[in-house]
Amino acid sequence: MNIFDNVEALSVRVPDGAFVALPPEYSWVPASLARALIVQGTRDLHVLCVPIGGITVDMLIGAGCIGTLEAAAVSLGEAGLAPRFTEAVQSGSIRMKDSTCPAIHAGLQAAEKGVPFMPLGGLIGSDIEANRDDWRVVPDPMESGNGPIALVSALKPDFAIFHSPKADRHGNVWIGKRRELMVMAHAAKETLVTVEKVVDEDLLADEATAAGTLSNLYVSGIAEAKNGAWPSVLHGVYEADREEIATYAYEAKTVEGFQAFMERALTHTRLAAAE
Helix, strand or coil, X not given: CCCEECHHHHHHCCCCCCEXXXXXXXCCCCHHHHHHHHHCCCCCEEEEECCEECHHHHXXXXXXXXXXXXXXXXXXXXXXXXXXXXXXXXXXCCEXXXXXXXXXXXXXXXXXXXXXXXXXXXXXXXXXXXXXXXXXXXXXCCCCXXXXXXXXXXXXXXXXXXXXXXXXXXXXXXXXXXXXXXXXXXXXXXXXXEEEEEECCCCCCCHXXXXXXXXXXXXXXXXXXXXXXXXXXXXXXXCCCHHHHHHHHHHCCCHHHHHHHHHHHCHHHHHHHHC
């Protein structure tokens, strides 16, 4: 089966209401694919930030694509608060499932291992634990004397989505040292990846790249997308566009400003889809 397609075709595969895992802004975020989801009007997504979100998640919220958000945080970093996220939480327009970085990674690891939960310490007695009815606190079954233990439910996304510098023609995808992308792909039913380029060499056949490569066994679709993580960073390829992110942070403080910014940002996406 040919897994290579274009960005718009990948976005069509994500239906309304899908459970989608997205990486943090420092780990190759799929910005171009997210913009395609906005253009096609995708709604009621359950988005899992692994473990935090940034400008791409804020755009999806502002565009009305997200119904439920599960995250440890959403921030624009040095540019300040994520304005559409902040407004959505305050107004109650999205359902917020507050979590922590260790809990999100543990939930994905549980799904990766095919078990219903993962034990975790450090949550017990917190407001986060008290407001998560899908977690449990139980006595330590090993009776180690350390007290009760929290059980974090497995997180099984419908889709893991990320951007990478490259994939090979066999469908293997380079992830380098970003192991959270591997866990996301293992835990999800499908993985959709955009890449800067498709290369001829077999990434799994080379000892220098094999350990940092996600096998095509876990990849459902790949599309080339030049500058596909922009304005976020793609380490080793380009840095974050801090000026663009700062402009967004200022304009998106209001609904009108957000809409004006997105109209400019989505123009290229619409033109590409029409070609």
